[in-house]
Amino acid sequence: MNILTYIESRGGKVRPAGCEALSLARELADSSGGKSYGLLIGDNVESLAGDVKKFGIDKLILVENPELAGYSPEGYREAVLAAVAETGAEAVLLAASAMGRDLAPTLAARLDAGLLPDCVEAGYADGKLTVTRSVYAGRCMLELSATTMPVVISIRPKAFAIKERDESDLDIGKVNVDLGGKIRAKLLETKVEATGKIDVADADVIIAGGRGMKEADNFKLIEELAGILGGAIGASRAVVDTEWRPHSEQIGQTGKVVSPTLYIAAGISGAIQHMAGMRTSKVIVAINKDSEAPIFKSADYGIIGDAMEVLPALIEAVK
Amino acid sequence: MNIAVLVKLVPDSTAVVKIGDDRRYISTADLNFVLNPYDEYAVEEGLKIKEKEGGDVTVVSFGDDTAQKALRTALAMGAGAAVHIKSSGGSDMLGTAKSIASVLKDRGFDLIVAGKVAIDDDCGAIGPMVAELMDIPHVTAVHTLSLVDGKLTAERDIEGGVEVFESTLPALITAEKGLNDPRYATLKGIMMSKKKKIEVVEAESFESKTEVIKMSYPPSRPPGKIVGEGVEAVPELVKLLKEEAKVL
Numbered sequence: 001m002n003i004l005t006y007i008e009s010r011g012g013k014v015r016p017a018g019c020e021a022l023s024l025a026r027e028l029a030d031s032s033g034g035k036s037y038g039l040l041i042g043d044n045v046e047s048l049a050g051d052v053k054k055f056g057i058d059k060l061i062l063v064e065n066p067e068l069a070g071y072s073p074e075g076y077r078e079a080v081l082a083a084v085a086e087t088g089a090e091a092v093l094l095a096a097s098a099m100g101r102d103l104a105p106t107l108a109a110r111l112d113a114g115l116l117p118d119c120v121e122a123g124y125a126d127g128k129l130t131v132t133r134s135v136y137a138g139r140c141m142l143e144l145s146a147t148t149m150p151v152v153i154s155i156r157p158k159a160f161a162i163k164e165r166d167e168s169d170l171d172i173g174k175v176n177v178d179l180g181g182k183i184r185a186k187l188l189e190t191k192v193e194a195t196g197k198i199d200v201a202d203a204d205v206i207i208a209g210g211r212g213m214k215e216a217d218n219f220k221l222i223e224e225l226a227g228i229l230g231g232a233i234g235a236s237r238a239v240v241d242t243e244w245r246p247h248s249e250q251i252g253q254t255g256k257v258v259s260p261t262l263y264i265a266a267g268i269s270g271a272i273q274h275m276a277g278m279r280t281s282k283v284i285v286a287i288n289k290d291s292e293a294p295i296f297k298s299a300d301y302g303i304i305g306d307a308m309e310v311l312p313a314l315i316e317a318v319k
Numbered sequence: 320m321n322i323a324v325l326v327k328l329v330p331d332s333t334a335v336v337k338i339g340d341d342r343r344y345i346s347t348a349d350l351n352f353v354l355n356p357y358d359e360y361a362v363e364e365g366l367k368i369k370e371k372e373g374g375d376v377t378v379v380s381f382g383d384d385t386a387q388k389a390l391r392t393a394l395a396m397g398a399g400a401a402v403h404i405k406s407s408g409g410s411d412m413l414g415t416a417k418s419i420a421s422v423l424k425d426r427g428f429d430l431i432v433a434g435k436v437a438i439d440d441d442c443g444a445i446g447p448m449v450a451e452l453m454d455i456p457h458v459t460a461v462h463t464l465s466l467v468d469g470k471l472t473a474e475r476d477i478e479g480g481v482e483v484f485e486s487t488l489p490a491l492i493t494a495e496k497g498l499n500d501p502r503y504a505t506l507k508g509i510m511m512s513k514k515k516k517i518e519v520v521e522a523e524s525f526e527s528k529t530e531v532i533k534m535s536y537p538p539s540r541p542p543g544k545i546v547g548e549g550v551e552a553v554p555e556l557v558k559l560l561k562e563e564a565k566v567l
């Protein structure tokens with residue numbers, strides 16, 4: 001099975017999720033006896049080739065066009081379709097990031113392909129591509145396989161490890177696309193959040209606060225701890241609904257799904273919809289004054305206590 | 320403005336989901352089904368636009384007869400018409416999207432609104448697929464929308480920022496939390512909705528391109544430990560995070 005991986009990049013950088021996808025692509029190509037093609041899209045992406053040398057790509061395709069400087073479903077769709085036509089790939093692999101969640105179904109519809117979205121496991125055996133994904137907000141796992149080719153697979157960020165190989169010389173090919181008049185939904189601008197702030201989706205450490213933080217001002221403690229640990233700030237829906245925190249920080253079923261190495265939940269009860277967004281974290285720490293709070297059932301380590309006392313002590317201890 | 324809103328019935332978000340005997344699907348017995356929460360934002364947005372710009376909102380659902388419950392809920396919120404694309408199931412994402420697109424295609428909608436994701440299958444696929452199959456532009460996970468001079472401007476969150484799109488109409492958007500505050504159906508709305516007729520269209524059937532192998536429960540997290548109470552427990556916690564969990 002020949003696989004084409006769209007390597008997500010933004011702001012002149014390859015995103016880690018793109019490297020995760022390339023690592024998986026090499027494995028799937030090996031187990032199915034196919035080739036791994038990489039694809040970079042943008043207005044000037046040739047300079048990124050060096051960043052992907054270590055992933056055993058058989059050929060790297062560049063699609064460059066001034067109209068691809070920013071993401072648009074129609075522009076990027078055309079770029080991927082051109083690369084599929086060039087390589088004859090049967091599987092298209094990409095990260096289930098904000099971009100990938102938009103692009104994967106778009107591609108599946110145009111390629112008349114099966115869609116395996118947001119997978120957390122994937123393998124090729126007995127002539128079949130089989131994946132596992134979570135459904136019902138993580139309450140069940142579903143194993144699916146593709147019954148036809150082509151197929152489009154997106155993978156959940158951080159679910160697959162980045163595996164580097166020996167550096168090899170890259171075979172690079174360029175493909176042109178004609179986008180004249182094809183982009184009807186155009187990106188006007190990208191507003192980037194204050195620099196230095198890490199997004200929950202990218203973070204290895206997340207410090208999240210809930211209604212038990214008592215007031216918006218107490219999130220200073222969460223911010224301070226996140227600053228020290230190089231982590232991001234998360235929030236329960238209760239504190240997003242009261243507008244203490246922005247929706248971009250909400251974790252859970254109607255927020256973001258995250259899998260950091262360390263997740264510290266302060267003043268969060270652990271409602272099923274919250275757990276849906278963070279239950280795959282490697283280590284969960286809960287700080288809650290109610291020993292009966294459901295969060296303790298899923299936490300690796302718990303402290304029963306007042307978050308406004310425990311957090312300052314924790315800040316002192318890790319400084 | 321002629322608006323279509325795609326709606327789906329899903330188990331409510333606190334439901335205890337049990338896997339059925341076939342080990343491939345859930346057992347639907349004893350489950351409480353509701354309108355998908357993201358579709359509430361979608362219906363609300365349709366109604367708000369209609370109230371401002373005039374026109375009508377048609378809600379559309381694909382599925383077996385239970386889909387009519389989702390349509391009734393949306394009608395009670397204020398939608399003017401409803402279409403049930405009747406199917407006995409067995410469709411995958413693309414098959415469902417094809418059935419929906421083939422029914423919407425010739426009805427002249429200016430705007431189609433879907434939910435960002437259905438909280439049962441967690442795919443977020445139907446919206447963009449329908450847009451592509453109808454060859455109209457789309458913007459997904461929209462939390463801020465405005466319509467001016469026959470164009471829409473839509474904002475969506477990405478990792479660490481916000482993207483602002485402008486699109487011509489007709490177009491499809493999918494609704495993210497934050498887009499609006501969905502209204503509740505009033506008693507009058509519920510009474511009125513009972514008088515509205517649901518149009519039923521037989522779904523075309525399309526080949527499925529994916530196959531369910533099995534469904535299972537995720538591995539449960541090993542029981543954790545309570546390190547202690549209050550600030551006294553902090554040094555021990557830090558020690559455990561460093562030495563046992565090795566995450567600090």
Ligand SMILES: Cc1cc2nc3c(=O)[nH]c(=O)nc-3n(C[C@H](O)[C@H](O)[C@H](O)COP(=O)(O)OP(=O)(O)OC[C@H]3O[C@@H](n4cnc5c(N)ncnc54)[C@H](O)[C@@H]3O)c2cc1C
Nearest residue numbers: 210211212236237238252253254255267269274289290307
């Ligand atoms: C369709 C749907 C989707 C939803 N999606 C999400 C979602 O994406 N994300 C999400 O988070 N929720 C979601 N929810 C809401 C969810 O059900 C809960 O209501 C929410 O997670 C509760 O937030 P909380 O834990 O901060 O607040 P609460 O449940 O009020 O819990 C506060 C906790 O803080 C503790 N506490 C109080 N004071 C202190 C103190 N001084 N120190 C330490 N602890 C203290 C309390 O013991 C309690 O456990 C959704 C709900 C629905 C219906």
Ligand SMILES: Nc1ncnc2c1ncn2[C@@H]1O[C@H](COP(=O)(O)O)[C@@H](O)[C@H]1O
Nearest residue numbers: 325380381433434436437442443444445
């Ligand atoms: N069977 C269906 N009938 C109508 N709309 C649907 C159906 N399934 C999904 N949708 C729409 O597509 C959105 C995303 O669903 P999904 O792709 O299943 O996660 C939902 O919020 C609905 O707006």
